[in-house]
Amino acid sequence: MMFARQRKSLLCLFAMCLGLLPVKTVSAETTDSKIMSLGISVTETVYALNQQHRLVGRDTSSTYPPDVLEVKDVGYIRALAPEGVLSVAPDLIIAEEGAGPRETLDILKDASVEYVEVPNEPTASGIVEQILIVGRALGVEGDAQALADDVAARLADAIAAADAQPQNRKRVLFVLSTRGGKITAGGAGTSADGIIAMAGGVNAIGDVEGWKQLADEAVAVAAPDVILMMDRGGDHGIDNEGLFNMPSIMTTPAAQSKSVIRMNPQLLLGFGPRTPDAVEKLSEALYDPAS
Amino acid sequence: MASDAVVHLADLGRPKDRLQFALKMHVYLCILLICVSLASLTVGATGITPWDMAAALLRGEAPEQMASIVLFDIRLPRLFMGIVVGAALAVSGAVMQGLFRNPLADPGIVGVSAGAGLGAILAIVLGGLLPVWLAEATGMYLVPFAAFVGGWGTTILLYAVSTRGGQTSVATMLLAGIALGALAGAVGGLLAYAADDRQLRELTLWGLGSLAGASWTKVTVTVPFILLALGVAMTLGRGLNGLALGEATAAHIGIRVQRMKNTAILTVAAATGAAVAATGGIGFIGIVVPHLLRLATGPDHRALLLNSALLGASILLIADMISRVIIAPAEMPIGIVTAFLGSPVFLWILLRNRGAVGF
C-alpha cells in the first residue's frame, strides 16, 4: 500500500519536472487583492486613492509618502528579481512602463500574477490616464474618476497661473547629474521638459532629444537663466559654489544671477497626483522667489 | 654512479605527489558543488524549499503552482547558469594565466571582458540594423556570438602587444588591459548615444551583472557555448604546463605551441564571451579561484583546470546566494558581492608577488 503510494508520488514528481502535471493556481480577487506598486507615480496614486492598506511591495524609487517606507522594497524597478517579487505574494502588480527585465515579467505571467502596465507620459492627459488605469486595476473606478478630475482641475489652474505671470519666460536647464564635471540634462520629451513647460518656463535645451550629456559649449549656448536640480545627495549634490564654478555653467546668465532651484525629484518628475503642487512650487520659484 | 643513486633514492623516500592530491580534490570539489547546488535550490526570498515540495509529493498532494514556478522556472535555470558561468570565469582565468604565464592575468583585469562586453553592446544596439534573414538566422545567439568575437579580438590584440619571443611583460599586459578597457568603455559610451530608450535600459541592466535574468531560454543559449569551451579547455593542461617553461622548451618537449596558444585564446574568448553576454560583468572569480587552488594543490594545469571549474561554480553560487538574501526581497548585483570577496585576495596576490610582477 504504502509502497504503491510512494511510487505514485515519485511518478508525480517526474511528471511535474516535465511540466506535464496541471498545477493548482491562485486567482487574484479584485476587491481586496494584495498589490505591489512599481514606480513613483503609481505608488502615490495608490495612496491618493486610499488603497495603501493593500500594498505588500514597492520598488526602491517609491519613497513618498514616508509611510510607504514600511512596505517591502523589491529593488530597482528595471532589475526585479522574480523570486523577490513572488516572495511578497502579490495578487496584482501595477507597474510604470519600463519595469523589467522581460525574463522576470515572463515568470510573473507564468505564476498568474496579474500585471498591469501603466503609461507615464509627462503631460496633463498622461496623468489623468495614469490615475484612471490604476483606479480600474484597484477596482475603485469611482474614486479614481473623482481624483483624476480634481488633479486635472488643479493642474489646469496651476498651469494657467504660471502662464499668466507677467515676466519674460525664463530659460531653465534641468541638470540630472554633474558627475565627472559633465552635465547630463533633460531635453525634449523628458519628464523634466514636461514640468518646465507646465510651470511656464522654457527648456533651455528643448532642441535636444532625451537625456543627454552636454558638451561644455552646448551649455553656454543654451544660456539658461535658471538651473533646476534635484535636492538629494550623492553625486547630484554639488553645492552652489561648485555648480557655478563649473566651466560650462560659469558663463551662463544663471551663474551670473546665482539662480538655482533644487526640488525633490519624486515631486518634480513623478507625474502623479502631486504634479499640480510641483507646478505651483516650480513656477513660484521661477517667477516669485521672494514669497 | 647509477648504483649510488639507487641507494640514496631508497633513503629519501617518495617525494610528495601534489598531483595525486589535486586529483583527489576533484572529488572533494564535486561534493562541495553538489552541496552548494542543493543549498542554492533551497535558499530564496519565498522560503519555498525542494524538500517541502518533495514531502508534499510523497503525501500524494499536487504541487503548489507557486512552488513549482519558484523551483523549476526561477531557481533551477539560475542554478545551471551559475554553475556554467562560474566554471567559465574560473577556467578562463586559469587558462589565461597559463597562457600569459602570470597569476594576475584575468579576462576581467586585462580587458577581455570589456572587449566581450563591447561585442555584446554592439549586438544589442546595432542588431536591429542587420538584414532580416541574418537577424533570423542568428536569433538569440547574436549577442553571445558578438561577445565571443569581441573577447577573441581583444585577447589576440593583448597577446600581440604584451608578448615578445614567448615572454610576457606583465606591465605591458596590465597597461594594455587598461587601454583596451577604456577603449571599450568609450565605444560603449558612444553607442549609448545611438541607443534608444529600451536599448539603453537593457545596457544598464546588463552592466550590473546578475544571475537574476537566468531563464531557460538564456540557459539554452549559453550552456552549449560554455560547455564546448570548457571541454576544449580541459585538454590544455599538458600544454600549459609546458608553456610554464617558456615557448621554446614547450616545443622541445613535444607541444605544438602555436596551435595550443590559438586553442587557449579561442577557449578564453568563447567562455568569457558567453558568460559576459549572459550575466554581465562578474569580476574576480577568474583570478581568485585558480590562485587558491594553486596554493592548495600546486600549479599542475592537468588538475587545476577541472578544479577551477568546480570551485568557480561553487563560489559563484555562494556569491549568488548572498546577493539574493542579503537585502531580500531585493537583490544585490552579484558583481558587488564577488568584488567584495575577490579584491582583498587580488591585493594579497599583488603583495606576495611584488618582486615578480616588477612594481
Added chain:
Amino acid sequence: MLLAKNLMVTLGASQILHDVSITAAPGEFTCIVGPNGSGKTTTLKALTGDVRYDGHITINNNDLAYLKPWELATIRGVLPQTSVLAFPFTVIEVVRIGLMTGADAQDGCLALQSLARVGLAHYADRFYQELSGGEQQRVQLARVLAQIPHAVGEDGPRWLFLDEPVSSLDIAHQLQIMSLAEQFARDGGGVIAVMHDLNLTAMFADQIILMANGRILQAGPPSVVLTDANLSQAYGCDVKVGMPPPAGIPYVLPHAARHTGLVATKS
C-alpha cells in the same frame, strides 16, 4: 647521424649564421666553442628547430623540417642556455614536465632517478624558484634526461643538445655533468654542447667546432682545433695553448680533479 648543410640564419635585420655546416656522429661528444656572440646559441637553435633557417638539417636521416614536435621530443632533448619557469612548481614537478611526452612516461621512478643523476634527488620537494642558478640548471638537465633517459632507442640513437650546461656550476658539478654527457655518448647517443670553458672542452670533446662571427673557423678533434693560431684568430687576443703560468702562481685544471661521487650524496 646529425647533418647540417649550409645553414643561414637571419635574426631581425642581420644575418647571424653564414654557411654553417656540421656533421655530428652518435657515440661522440661534440662541443661548439667560440667567443660571445659568435653564433653558438643560434647554431644550436637552428639544429633544434627553434629558429627559421635556410639550408638542410637531418637527424637520424630524417629531415628536421618534416618532423613533428612530438616525434622530435622522443629522439632529442634540449637544455637551453637560460630557462624560465612560471608558477611555483616543485623540483620533481619540473622534471616530470619533461617526462610527460617521453616514451618512458609510464616509469614512475624516472623523474627521481634523473634528479639523482644530477645529484639533486634530495631537493625533489623544494620549490624550483628557491634554488640557486646552478642548481636550477641541473634540475633543467634532469628534466632533459627524464625526457631522453636512454642513449639509444629502438629506432636509432638519441640526442642531447646542451647550451652551456656547466657555465654556472662549480668545478665538482662541472665534472659530474660533463661525465654524464660523456657517458651518454659512450652509450651510443649523440651529444652536442655549447661550451665556454676550453679546458673542460679539451678534456671531454671528441669533436670541437670553433666559431667566430657566425662562421665555422675550424672543426675536428681537440688537438687539431685548439691551436694558438686558431684560438688567437677566433678570440681576437694572443692565446698560447699548453703554457702553465709562471712558477708560484697556482692554477687549477679540471684534468687534475676527479669526480668522487661525493656531490651526489651530500645532503
